[in-house]
Structure formats: structure tokens, C-alpha cells
Amino acid sequence: MNQRSKYKTKQREILLDYLVTVPGEHITAGDVCEYFRRQGAPIGQSTIYRQLEKLVDEGVVNKYVIDSHSPACFEYIGEECHHGHEVCFHCKCERCGKLIHLHCEELEEFGVHLCKEHNFRMDPVRTVIYGVCAECADAKDKEPE
Amino acid sequence: MNQRSKYKTKQREILLDYLVTVPGEHITAGDVCEYFRRQGAPIGQSTIYRQLEKLVDEGVVNKYVIDSHSPACFEYIGEECHHGHEVCFHCKCERCGKLIHLHCEELEEFGVHLCKEHNFRMDPVRTVIYGVCAECADAKDKEPE
DNA sequence: CTAAGTGCAAAATGTTTGCATACTT
DNA sequence: AAGTATGCAAACATTTTGCACTTAG
Numbered sequence: 001m002n003q004r005s006k007y008k009t010k011q012r013e014i015l016l017d018y019l020v021t022v023p024g025e026h027i028t029a030g031d032v033c034e035y036f037r038r039q040g041a042p043i044g045q046s047t048i049y050r051q052l053e054k055l056v057d058e059g060v061v062n063k064y065v066i067d068s069h070s071p072a073c074f075e076y077i078g079e080e081c082h083h084g085h086e087v088c089f090h091c092k093c094e095r096c097g098k099l100i101h102l103h104c105e106e107l108e109e110f111g112v113h114l115c116k117e118h119n120f121r122m123d124p125v126r127t128v129i130y131g132v133c134a135e136c137a138d139a140k141d142k143e144p145e
Numbered sequence: 146m147n148q149r150s151k152y153k154t155k156q157r158e159i160l161l162d163y164l165v166t167v168p169g170e171h172i173t174a175g176d177v178c179e180y181f182r183r184q185g186a187p188i189g190q191s192t193i194y195r196q197l198e199k200l201v202d203e204g205v206v207n208k209y210v211i212d213s214h215s216p217a218c219f220e221y222i223g224e225e226c227h228h229g230h231e232v233c234f235h236c237k238c239e240r241c242g243k244l245i246h247l248h249c250e251e252l253e254e255f256g257v258h259l260c261k262e263h264n265f266r267m268d269p270v271r272t273v274i275y276g277v278c279a280e281c282a283d284a285k286d287k288e289p290e
Numbered sequence: 291c292t293a294a295g296t297g298c299a300a301a302a303t304g305t306t307t308g309c310a311t312a313c314t315t
Numbered sequence: 316a317a318g319t320a321t322g323c324a325a326a327c328a329t330t331t332t333g334c335a336c337t338t339a340g
Binding site: 107 | 214217239245268271275276282
């Protein structure tokens with residue numbers, strides 16, 4: 001299950017170079033495929049899936065599952081997710097799909113609580129908090145059934 | 146997107162009757178299909194998917210997406226998820242796949258915090274906290290790379 | 291030279307859909 | 316009678332896999 005990369009291949013380099021340019025954005029494997037196809041330098045989709053999986057295992061990239069059967073989203077973890085010692089948490093709006101990055105001490109405390117009281121080591125990187133963002137909540141209030 | 150049931154059909158009844166017997170367990174659409182097939186009273190899979198979706202929209206059943214391309218899990222929300230006014234949160238072990246139900250005030254507080262400070266309305270029903278459970282954490286400590 | 295990675299096309303998988311039929315109200 | 320729900324099979328979309336070939340160390 002833990003697949004890390006051992007060789008430094010051209011495809012991996014190119015893929016990473018691209019990902020680095022879009023930190024914090026979340027893109028699907030299909031997006032990545034298409035991007036390189038358009039560049040005139042396509043990478044096989046199996047390679048993309050396989051490298052992406054490795055990058056996830058290496059902690060360089062995060063993977064988010066929004067819904068079964070929508071494609072999974074990947075996100076390069078740039079500096080913006082590492083302010084000081086803080087971890088970056090992610091909230092995903094169920095309505096508009098927006099991904100919100102959160103640096104929140106309370107959340108970190110909650111992680112500690114989970115570990116101490118419930119013996120569960122939360123993985124902030126893989127955990128996505130679903131809910132409704134401010135804008136969508138407003139919109140919904142206005143538009144009734 | 147919001148599909149609620151208007152007629153009370155036999156299939157819906159049977160399905161609900163079954164779900165009620167396994168509150169807190171999480172089962173896939175495929176599991177449900179097979180269950181009824183074995184009972185000698187199969188229900189069409191489209192019906193199962195469609196009814197399950199309705200039950201989710203009605204708030205009777207929760208749906209969890211663990212991983213894209215693993216089947217989605219459904220869970221009847223019985224009393225055990227409604228101790229008093231508490232909500233039930235779910236933690237999923239990344240290693241063994243175990244689903245842990247948590248009744249935790251701190252988590253509720255965290256939801257409130259999220260809403261007040263960050264304007265994000267967490268949906269406890271759809272949010273799954275990923276991490277590593279106690280047993281798997283122990284196991285990993287012993288078995289090095 | 292060996293282990294690892296690539297790419298293609300094919301398979302696998304979970305979910306959705308079209309449509310004719312049957313059931314609820 | 317009108318509006319919904321059902322069930323089948325076919326369609327879909329994403330992800331995975333088998334395999335022959337290439338590349339990195």
C-alpha cells in the first residue's frame with residue numbers, strides 16, 4: 001500500500017514541476033493528463049495515477065475524495081500549508097465545491113484531544129471537513145424549497 | 146439533487162426494515178443487493194441506489210465516501226448516534242479500515258468554533274476523520290520499514 | 291545488469307440512465 | 316388517471332492491471 005518512488009524519472013520531474021506551480025489548487029488525474037496532452041508532451045495516464053499515488057504516500061501531495069464516482073482531487077502542498085508549525089486543515093463546501101485552507105489552533109487541539117482521549121491519531125492531511133461555506137449558506141437561506 | 150420519496154413502496158419498506166436492523170454498521174449498496182438476493186427476494190440494484198439516495202436526502206441514512214472507487218458506505222442512523230443531543234462523529238482507520246463512532250463534546254465544540262470563527266458549517270454526517278487507530282499505531286511501532 | 295517506471299489497451303468497478311412496465315395515491 | 320417507482324440491461328466514468336518495452340541506478 002505504501003508506494004514510494006525510488007527512481008527519479010523524467011515524467012515524475014515534469015509532473016512535480018507542474019504541480020508546484022499550482023499549490024493549494026486541487027486538480028484531478030484527468031486534468032493533469034489533459035494538461036500535458038495540450039503541452040504536446042503527453043504522459044500516460046497510468047503513469048499519472050501511479051506517480052500521484054506515490055506523491056501522496058510521500059506526503060508531497062494530498063488526495064481528496066469528494067464523492068464516490070467523481071474523480072479524486074489532488075493538491076500539491078506548498079508553503080502556504082506550513083505556516084510555522086501549524087498544520088493546514090481543509091474544509092470542502094458540499095455545494096460549490098470550494099476548498100478552504102484553514103490554519104486553526106483549535107483544530108490542532110482537537111487533534112491532540114482525539115489522540116489522548118480517544119486513542120486515535122488523526123491525519124490532518126487526509127481528513128477533509130465537509131460542510132457549507134458562508135456564501136452557499138447565505139444563498140440557501142434565500143432560495144427555499 | 147434533493148430527491149425525497151413520495152410513495153411508500155414495498156421495496157422501500159423492505160429496505161428500511163433491513164437497515165433498521167443494522168444501525169451504526171456501514172454497508173455498501175452491493176451488500177444490500179446481495180442481502181436481498183440471498184433472501185430470495187431480490188431488489189433491483191437501481192432501486193437500491195435510488196432509494197438509498199433518497200434516504201440520505203431525508204436524513205435517515207448517512208453516506209460515507211471512503212475512497213474514490215471503493216464503494217460508498219451507507220449507515221442507518223439509529224439511536225446510538227443520537228445520545229441525548231450529541232451528534233455522532235466518525236473516524237476511519239487508514240490502515241485497517243475500521244470505522245469508529247465517536248460521541249465527543251469537544252468535537253461538537255469544534256463544529257461551533259468552525260461556524261462562529263470561520264463561517265463554515267461543518268456537516269458531521271458527511272465528515273470522516275481519517276487517521277490511525279490505537280491497535281494499528283501499536284502494530285506499526287513494532288514493525289519498522 | 292537489475293529493479294523500477296512507462297504506456298498502451300483492456301479490464302474492472304461502482305454508479306447512473308433510458309425505457310417499458312407496474313404500483314401508489 | 317397521473318405521477319412515481321421499479322427493474323433490466325446498457326452506458327458511463329474513473330481507476331487499475333497485464334505486459335512488453337524503456338530507463339535509472
